[in-house]
Amino acid sequence: MIVADKKREQIIDGAIKRFIHFGIGKTTMNDIAEDLSVSKPSLYYYFPDKKHLIIGVIERVFNDFFELIKKKYNPDQPLEDILFSTIEVRNTFFQKYYMLRITEGIPDLLNDDVIKGKLQALKGSEKEFFAEIFSQAKTKGEIEHDDTAHVAELYLESLMGLCTMCIMETGKDLFPDKKAFNRMTLKQKNLTTIFVRGLRCTD
Known part of the structure; x- marks a missing residue:
């Protein structure tokens, strides 16, 4: 559970950096997966879509x-x-x-x-x-x-x-x-x- 939570937080960190530099509208889930060198299935395991990733950032x-x-x-x-x-x-x-x-x-x-x-x-x-x-x-x-x-x-x-x-x-x-x-x-x-x-x- 601790490892899973750490991975989720790393994804949020990556999303924040990408959103700040390129904006939410121009950022795709693929961009974030590439930035973090994680597979798309791994990314979607924590955040099923971009909406849920944005809410994760807001939280x-x-x-x-x-x-x-x-x-x-x-x-x-x-x-x-x-x-x-x-x-x-x-x-x-x-x-x-x-x-x-x-x-x-x-x-x-x-x-x-x-x-x-x-x-x-x-x-x-x-x-x-x-x-x-x-x-x-x-x-x-x-x-x-x-x-x-x-x-x-x-x-x-x-x-x-x-x-x-x-x-x-x-x-x-x-x-x-x-x-x-x-x-x-x-x-x-x-x-x-x-x-x-x-x-x-x-x-």
């Missing part, structure tokens, strides 16, 4: 991101500091995996009910974690709002909106330069400050 990136978010989470810190820390982690991954252009593969993935369910589960896990962050802040008396699940959803969607704006302003075929990246990070932190202050009000 890897998300799990690595989520693990680091949890590792850095310190419930004793003020809410704003906690959220700033998550922004730093989020944007580190944004930079590292930007050239994956993973959204190029999303439309096709969403036509598959099983894979769509996995994507929704990943998104749901993130919302639950952030809902817990806001819930802890409420327990400490930092915020007043009761529906922390809704608060988490609004906050995460707001951050994603600023990421999307950064991509649109830069151009989807270009990597955001340092100024664009810093501008996005500053906006996210400004948004967080305003967001947290607003949560202290009950009206």
